[in-house]
Amino acid sequence: xxxxxxxxxxxxxxxxxxxxxxxxxxxxxxxxxxxxxxxxxxxxxxxxxxxxxxxxxxxxxxxxxxxxxxxxxxxxxxxxxxxxxxxxxxxxxxxxxxxxxxxxxxxxxxxxxxxxxxxxxxxxxxxxxxxxxxxxxxxxxxxxxxxxxxxxxxxxxxxxxxxxxxxxxxxxxxxxxxxxxxxxxxxxxxxxxxxxxxxxxxxxxxxxxxxxxxxxxxxxxxxxxxxxxxxxxxxxxxxxxxxxxxxxxxxxxxxxxxxxxxxxxxxxxxxxxxxxxxxxxxxxxxxxxxxxxxxxxxxxxxxxxxxxxxxxxxxxxxxxxxxxxxxxxxxxxxxxxxxxxxxxxxxxxxxxxxxxxxxxxxxxxxxxxxxxxxxxxxxxxxxxxxxxxxxxxxxx
Amino acid sequence: xxxxxxxxxxxxxxxxxxxxxxxxxxxxxxxxxxxxxxxxxxxxxxxxxxxxxxxxxxxxxxxxxxxxxxxxxxxxxxxxxxxxxxxxxxxxxxxxxxxxxxxxxxxxxxxxxxxxxxxxxxxxxxxxxxxxxxxxxxxxxxxxxxxxxxxxxxxxxxxxxxxxxxxxxxxxxxxxxxxxxxxxxxxxxxxxxxxxxxxxxxxxxxxxxxxxxxxxxxxxxxxxxxxxxxxxxxxxxxxxxxxxxxxxxxxxxxxxxxxxxxxxxxxxxxxxxxxxxxxxxxxxxxxxxxxxxxxxxxxxxxxxxxxxxxxx
Numbered sequence: 001x002x003x004x005x006x007x008x009x010x011x012x013x014x015x016x017x018x019x020x021x022x023x024x025x026x027x028x029x030x031x032x033x034x035x036x037x038x039x040x041x042x043x044x045x046x047x048x049x050x051x052x053x054x055x056x057x058x059x060x061x062x063x064x065x066x067x068x069x070x071x072x073x074x075x076x077x078x079x080x081x082x083x084x085x086x087x088x089x090x091x092x093x094x095x096x097x098x099x100x101x102x103x104x105x106x107x108x109x110x111x112x113x114x115x116x117x118x119x120x121x122x123x124x125x126x127x128x129x130x131x132x133x134x135x136x137x138x139x140x141x142x143x144x145x146x147x148x149x150x151x152x153x154x155x156x157x158x159x160x161x162x163x164x165x166x167x168x169x170x171x172x173x174x175x176x177x178x179x180x181x182x183x184x185x186x187x188x189x190x191x192x193x194x195x196x197x198x199x200x201x202x203x204x205x206x207x208x209x210x211x212x213x214x215x216x217x218x219x220x221x222x223x224x225x226x227x228x229x230x231x232x233x234x235x236x237x238x239x240x241x242x243x244x245x246x247x248x249x250x251x252x253x254x255x256x257x258x259x260x261x262x263x264x265x266x267x268x269x270x271x272x273x274x275x276x277x278x279x280x281x282x283x284x285x286x287x288x289x290x291x292x293x294x295x296x297x298x299x300x301x302x303x304x305x306x307x308x309x310x311x312x313x314x315x316x317x318x319x320x321x322x323x324x325x326x327x328x329x330x331x332x333x334x335x336x337x338x339x340x341x342x343x344x345x346x347x348x349x350x351x352x353x354x355x356x357x358x359x360x361x362x363x364x365x366x367x368x369x370x371x372x373x374x375x376x377x378x379x380x381x382x383x384x385x386x387x388x389x390x391x392x393x394x395x396x
Numbered sequence: 397x398x399x400x401x402x403x404x405x406x407x408x409x410x411x412x413x414x415x416x417x418x419x420x421x422x423x424x425x426x427x428x429x430x431x432x433x434x435x436x437x438x439x440x441x442x443x444x445x446x447x448x449x450x451x452x453x454x455x456x457x458x459x460x461x462x463x464x465x466x467x468x469x470x471x472x473x474x475x476x477x478x479x480x481x482x483x484x485x486x487x488x489x490x491x492x493x494x495x496x497x498x499x500x501x502x503x504x505x506x507x508x509x510x511x512x513x514x515x516x517x518x519x520x521x522x523x524x525x526x527x528x529x530x531x532x533x534x535x536x537x538x539x540x541x542x543x544x545x546x547x548x549x550x551x552x553x554x555x556x557x558x559x560x561x562x563x564x565x566x567x568x569x570x571x572x573x574x575x576x577x578x579x580x581x582x583x584x585x586x587x588x589x590x591x592x593x594x595x596x597x598x599x600x601x602x603x604x605x606x607x608x609x610x611x612x613x614x615x616x617x618x619x620x621x622x623x624x625x626x627x628x629x630x631x632x633x634x635x636x637x638x639x640x641x642x643x644x645x646x647x648x649x650x651x652x653x654x655x656x657x658x659x660x661x662x663x664x665x666x667x668x669x670x671x672x673x674x675x676x677x678x679x680x681x682x683x684x685x686x687x688x689x690x691x692x693x694x695x696x697x698x699x700x701x702x703x704x705x706x707x708x
Binding site for chain 1: 418419420423424427517520521528529530531533534535537540615616617619621622628660663664666669670672673
């Protein structure tokens with residue numbers, strides 16, 4: 001019995017050793033992602049998009065003629081678990097680059113580990129400004145920072161809506177808070193008076209108390225920063241309470257994913273939202289990706305998916321340019337990235353106090369007849385914006 | 397032999413980093429030991445003294461934030477949080493105890509549940525002190541290598557274990573058990589129940605707070621949702637103790653091994669890992685149905701079950 005075990009051990013050594021000695025082998029890339037819990041919807045969309053990109057790359061011959069193998073681990077949006085996964089990847093699997101995660105708190109935990117262990121980390125959709133402001137050398141972010149999410153919306157306000165007052169509702173999370181703070185700063189710059197800035201518990205079911213405050217304040221514009229369920233519930237209850245303002249605006253995330261018009265139905269109509277990407281953009285591959293995703297999963301993806309999809313192409317580009325697959329060489333290659341993807345042009349710059357940060361145009365979408373249409377900036381527009389919007393009682 | 401067992405286990409654990417364990421396993425071990433400390437703390441109050449708390453995240457969070465605020469506002473090392481949190485959390489527990497310990501049974505449980513949630517919301521809104529939802533991030537952790545973290549948390553765990561054993565073996569421990577068994581009878585025998593319950597709560601809170609302070613230094617990032625979490629902390633600690641064995645010395649340790657170590661193992665099974673919550677849930681159901689007193693509490697039953705199989 002004992003001898004048998006020894007044989008197996010020796011066999012294992014023989015099988016495992018040579019494969020680990022072949023350093024040029026393309027490593028399997030494991031992606032930490034929330035697949036359970038509140039953030040699972042985003043995780044799922046990103047997972048599908050990662051896979052889609054990997055399949056395309058493999059169909060075209062892979063990376064340096066080797067197949068790219070992806071797998072996923074569920075972090076449940078818990079920083080402890082995200083960290084455990086990444087420690088394992090860096091340490092036991094010797095994975096030379098980390099991609100993934102979604103919530104800002106997890107990304108922060110992962111970024112700290114990546115920096116300590118000198119392993120490059122590519123952030124795909126975590127928005128909190130602070131992550132790329134830490135003088136980290138190994139942390140790269142492909143999506144825009146939260147402070148810039150609403151740039152498009154602000155521009156739309158300036159050119160079209162010209163509001164005098166604004167009310168801001170946001171969910172109590174790092175994303176919600178930094179989004180709301182950025183909006184306050186921008187509003188002050190434009191001379192828009194902030195009448196109300198209220199935080200709510202994410203996952204609430206009754207928003208009527210804070211909504212009645214909004215109704216009493218009578219702002220020109222209502223700006224909201226929320227994740228999935230809250231966004232549609234907010235709009236439904238706004239419709240029930242017949243709160244009429246000149247414009248309803250959302251700050252990406254919950255207001256920019258297909259579940260929003262699906263769940264909120266006609267209450268979602270005419271709501272504009274900041275977003276980082278839409279299927280109507282004229283970036284190479286954007287339309288193809290969106291149509292392919294829709295054909296497979298019956299809905300258009302949001303910027304989360306597009307960013308994830310493009311991240312795999314960034315990964316491919318980086319790995320092909322890296323001299324070898326060591327974290328150091330990959331990091332240098334990643335830093336020199338300058339490619340056009342379905343998510344837009346990507347290069348990692350050090351400016352405005354951010355390090356290794358990609359700056360993309362942020363856009364504005366409007367829900368028209370249950371579909372997201374890009375309305376701003378005008379050079380990207382797919383349909384003309386509807387403004388002023390009809391009052392609730394004038395709608396059918 | 398039985399007396400030597402704890403010493404042997406500690407020695408074996410202390411040797412672990414020397415044999416070159418990789419940092420992933422070390423991370424899991426550190427988290428497991430941290431949870432066993434929180435479990436032991438909860439067990440002191442909930443197991444031995446019979447005051448079931450659903451709000452231990454409150455103490456964990458206060459400890460964590462003590463560290464975080466010292467670092468963020470005063471520029472001190474987050475490690476100062478460990479000694480300072482003893483004082484802060486103790487004062488804090490006195491206030492909570494003053495209010496909640498007048499309540500009994502389920503009302504106490506509900507009271508503590510509320511305290512945990514209230515504190516989370518407070519931390520979210522006191523942006524001037526806690527940075528609210530943006531959390532506190534420690535720019536550079538003390539060591540990249542995990543060995544020292546491991547020894548610190550292991551030492552803490554050993555000290556807590558010895559402390560709890562000493563307390564329960566002393567007169568104080570008997571008072572606690574008496575309060576658990578029948579509070580009115582204990583009172584009639586001249587035990588100042590409110591006073592001793594307060595002591596149990598303070599001790600339990602301080603130990604939990606220490607674990608919280610350690611968490612800040614170790615993880616390097618805290619926000620109210622993470623450290624004041626109802627599900628991920630308050631409820632998990634109850635599960636740790638329930639699965640391991642209520643009012644036993646080793647229960648929380650076994651419990652945290654299952655709740656953290658085993659959960660992580662199940663999660664990392666390839667393919668099947670995707671259903672980790674289902675599998676883990678099933679396992680917990682089985683344990684709770686067949687071993688209602690926890691694994692340590694039902695050791696005789698376990699032995700009988702296993703012995704039965706052997707004789708077949």
